[in-house]
Amino acid sequence: xxxxxxxxxxxxxxxxxxxxxxxxxxxxxxxxxxxxxxxxxxxxxxxxxxxxxxxxxxxxxxxxxxxxxxxxxxxxxxxxxxxxxxxxxxxxxxxxxxxxxxxxxxxxxxxxxxxxxxxxxxxxxxxxxxxxxxxxxxxxxxxxxxxxxxxxxxxxxxxxxxxxxxxxxxxxxxxxxxxxxxxxxxxxxxxxxxxxxxxxxxxxxxxxxxxxxxxxxxxxxxxxxxxxxxxxxxxxxxxxxxxxxxxxxxxxxxxxxxxxxxxxxxxxxxxxxxxxxxxxxxxxxxxx
Numbered sequence: 001x002x003x004x005x006x007x008x009x010x011x012x013x014x015x016x017x018x019x020x021x022x023x024x025x026x027x028x029x030x031x032x033x034x035x036x037x038x039x040x041x042x043x044x045x046x047x048x049x050x051x052x053x054x055x056x057x058x059x060x061x062x063x064x065x066x067x068x069x070x071x072x073x074x075x076x077x078x079x080x081x082x083x084x085x086x087x088x089x090x091x092x093x094x095x096x097x098x099x100x101x102x103x104x105x106x107x108x109x110x111x112x113x114x115x116x117x118x119x120x121x122x123x124x125x126x127x128x129x130x131x132x133x134x135x136x137x138x139x140x141x142x143x144x145x146x147x148x149x150x151x152x153x154x155x156x157x158x159x160x161x162x163x164x165x166x167x168x169x170x171x172x173x174x175x176x177x178x179x180x181x182x183x184x185x186x187x188x189x190x191x192x193x194x195x196x197x198x199x200x201x202x203x204x205x206x207x208x209x210x211x212x213x214x215x216x217x218x219x220x221x222x223x224x225x226x227x228x229x230x231x232x233x234x235x236x237x238x239x240x241x242x243x244x245x246x247x248x249x250x251x252x253x254x255x256x257x258x259x260x261x262x263x264x265x266x267x268x269x270x271x272x273x274x275x276x277x278x279x280x281x282x283x284x285x286x287x288x
Contacts, residue, residue, distance in 0.1 A: 011198050018195060021186035022054050029170040031181040032058075032140060036066040038181075039138040041129055042096075044072070044085055044204030046196035047144030051184055053199065055142065056094060069095045069138075073128050076102040084202050097136075101128045130178050138178075145182045147239055148189040152220040154242065160216060164250070166242055 026032050040055060042048045052070055059068055072085050082098075089096040103124040133141050145167055154166035169185040172178075184192065196203065227234045247255040 014191060014195055014198070018050070018054060018187055018191060019057065022183045023058065025169055025183050025185045026058070026181075029181070029185075031170055031183060032062075032064075032066050034064040034066070036139045037137060038066055038068050038140045038142050039129075039133050039136070040068060040070050040142045041144070042070045042072045042085060042089075043144070044202075045144070046193055046201065046203060047146060047184060047189075049199070049201035049203070050187075050192045050195055051142060051144040052094070053201075055183065056092070067095075069097060069136075071097050071099060071129065071132060073103075073125055074098050074100045075104045075125070076100070077104045081204060084204055088202050097132070099128055099132055103128070130173060130175075134177050141178055141180045143180060143182050144184055146184040146187045146189050146192055147235075148221070148224060150182075150185060150242070151224055151235060151238060152217055154238075155220050155223070156216060159220075164252075 032038060038055065040048065040052045042052060052068075055068060059066060070089055074080065074082060086096070086098065101124075106124060129141065132138075150167045150169075154164075157163040157165040167182065167185075169182045171180040173180060224235060250256070253259065
């Protein structure tokens with residue numbers, strides 16, 4: 001078998017695996033429904049390019065109709081190649097909009113040199129994107145966070161905030177005006193990276209937060225990479241735990257009625273205050 005043919009087979013397997021993971025996430029959390037107008041937030045990085053690519057694939061074969069618009073926030077970073085995204089998006093024939101908002105200057109003015117900028121930068125970014133989404137009648141905002149982002153956030157909250165909290169695959173914004181979805185929630189970062197290279201996406205590096213090497217998130221990333229190498233399957237197990245939570249086996253009295261436990265009471269009679277009825281009849285576009 002020639003190298004070219006072998007590479008094509010491997011690419012097809014990877015593409016199928018990513019499609020399967022995205023399809024499962026969409027179905028499990030009912031991320032996309034009939035008539036949705038999905039705003040794909042495109043940063044110019046490997047994750048958002050991959051997200052847009054796979055959602056466009058599903059748009060063609062899904063049994064429902066939904067619209068896609070790619071949106072990029074031009075934060076006016078010095079040297080940002082403004083032509084790259086418009087040229088790419090025109091080439092693949094997807095509707096898009098570029099929001100111009102100089103959040104870069106605001107961040108550099110407020111955050112002292114040497115300190116991390118991610119928190120303020122992300123808040124400003126969210127404000128611009130949420131405002132545009134509301135004005136344009138967007139029903140879902142799709143972000144490119146993947147499984148590894150979710151796990152990194154989980155451990156950041158444990159180690160530095162004292163919380164059992166991660167990034168949910170689907171989220172209602174604090175103001176109740178936007179629904180955020182993360183269709184790559186089941187996808188591994190390294191597979192997304194390989195896919196992006198094979199697809200030759202025109203990657204644009206971030207010169208603001210992406211250049212900060214000593215972020216706590218980078219520490220988490222290295223820790224998870226080490227675990228994945230030394231203990232195969234550990235990350236899969238940890239991620240599965242996020243979907244298999246037992247409030248009665250933890251210690252949060254806001255989630256479980258420990259005060260109401262009585263002798264002779266069956267465990268099934270105690271109240272799980274966190275239980276939420278979930279509709280699992282999501283969009284099944286996996287078996288395509």
